[in-house]
Amino acid sequence: MNNIGNESGYSLFISDLHLCASRPAITQAFIQFLRNTASQAEQLYILGDLFEYWAGDDDLANADQADIIQAIKTLGDAGTQVFFMHGNRDFLISEQFAKATKIQLLPDPTEIKLYGKRILISHGDELCTDDTCYQAFRAQVRSPTWQAEFLSHPLTARKAQIEALRLQSEQEKSHKSLAIMDVNSDAVSALLRQHQYPELFIHGHTHRPNTHIIEIDGHQCQRVVLGDWYEQGSCLRLDENGFSSQEIKI
Ligand code: MN
Numbered sequence: 001m002n003n004i005g006n007e008s009g010y011s012l013f014i015s016d017l018h019l020c021a022s023r024p025a026i027t028q029a030f031i032q033f034l035r036n037t038a039s040q041a042e043q044l045y046i047l048g049d050l051f052e053y054w055a056g057d058d059d060l061a062n063a064d065q066a067d068i069i070q071a072i073k074t075l076g077d078a079g080t081q082v083f084f085m086h087g088n089r090d091f092l093i094s095e096q097f098a099k100a101t102k103i104q105l106l107p108d109p110t111e112i113k114l115y116g117k118r119i120l121i122s123h124g125d126e127l128c129t130d131d132t133c134y135q136a137f138r139a140q141v142r143s144p145t146w147q148a149e150f151l152s153h154p155l156t157a158r159k160a161q162i163e164a165l166r167l168q169s170e171q172e173k174s175h176k177s178l179a180i181m182d183v184n185s186d187a188v189s190a191l192l193r194q195h196q197y198p199e200l201f202i203h204g205h206t207h208r209p210n211t212h213i214i215e216i217d218g219h220q221c222q223r224v225v226l227g228d229w230y231e232q233g234s235c236l237r238l239d240e241n242g243f244s245s246q247e248i249k250i
Contacts, residue, residue, distance in 0.1 A: 010239035011043040011114055015087065015123065015204025016228035020052035021064045029233050029250045031071045037235070037248070041080050047204050047226065048087025048108070048123035053166065055158040056151050057096035069100050076102035085110065087205065088125045091142060092151070111195055115240040120191070120198040124205030124225075127183035127191065131176065182206055188223065189216050197221055200243070202236060209234060209245065 019027050038044045060069065076082050084103040086093060098105050109122035129135060140146055150158060173181070183206060192201060197219035209227030213220065224243065227234030233248025 008239055008241075009042040010040075010237050011045065012038055012041045013045045013047060013121070013202050013226060013236040013238065014229075014234070015047035015226045016049045016207055017233075018049055018052045018089065018229065019068060025250050026229050026233075027068060029248055030229070031067060033233060033235070033248055034071045034075045037246075038075055038080055039078055041237075043081045043083065043114070044075065045106075045121060045202075046082070046084045046103070047121055047202065048085050048125075049089045049204065050084070050087070051090045051093075053162045054090035054092045054097075055155055055162055056092050057094045058155055060096060060100055069097075072101040072103060085121065085123055087123045088138065092147065109191065109195070111198065114238060117200055117238075118198045119200040119202060119238075120195050122191075122201070122203040124183060124203035127187045127203070128181060128205070129184040129187045130180045130182075133172070182208065188214065192216055192219075192221050200224065200238075202226065204228070 014033075017026060017030055019030060034044075059065065072082060082101070082103045083106050084093065084098070084101075085106045085108050093105070095105075097103075106121070108126065109120055112119050112121060125134070125138065141150075150161075153161075183203075188201070192198065192214065193216065197216065198221060201214075201221055201223045203223070204226040206225055207228040208225055210225045212223040212225070214223055224236060226236055227245070229248075229250075232250055235246050235248065237244050237246055
């Protein structure tokens with residue numbers, strides 16, 4: 001697709017890239033995406049789980065991350081505004097990371113207005129309320145006390161602990177039904193009501209890309225679920241004419 005000569009601006013939304021050293025092709029595809037597609041966008045929203053995990057901002061010096069950090073910063077320097085919202089894997093991304101990449105950290109959820117549309121954005125994990133075990137874990141690890149204690153350990157020890165947790169989580173997931181790991185529709189309705197029925201609700205996390213039309217209290221809202229980056233990359237493009245999903249070849 002060629003956007004040269006297209007006067008109207010557009011913005012992009014991505015999530016669930018799960019970048020890690022064991023999948024270098026995805027990292028390369030992301031860097032290419034930043035250089036090509038995203039460099040022509042007005043704004044890029046990264047809605048969580050950019051990394052498979054983030055053990056703390058003192059990992060910024062890790063050579064694995066250097067190209068990623070540099071590519072995000074280059075995009076910002078060239079004029080695309082980059083926003084980041086925490087996912088359940090990279091919620092320890094903090095001010096040092098934001099400074100190094102020039103991203104703006106957003107709380108989850110955040111209301112934005114783009115091209116005349118009122119849009120609510122979120123990672124999406126908080127809406128998986130049927131998974132009570134996960135929600136208990138989430139409440140624990142999002143508390144400042146837990147995070148301060150965790151970050152007081154050496155980086156290598158933190159990485160080892162996260163690796164152990166990931167293994168445990170993978171084992172637990174195989175016993176959980178697909179329905180439990182999806183968003184709860186009552187939780188979605190409550191959130192949309194709380195935010196006065198935005199036209200568009202964009203989130204990731206479930207790895208089930210789709211567009212759902214929701215009728216709620218006489219209002220219509222479209223819930224757009226972003227795709228993940230495994231067999232292919234995936235992004236949502238929004239401009240004044242509406243939104244479209246785009247695939248990125250790996
Ligand atoms: Mn997630």
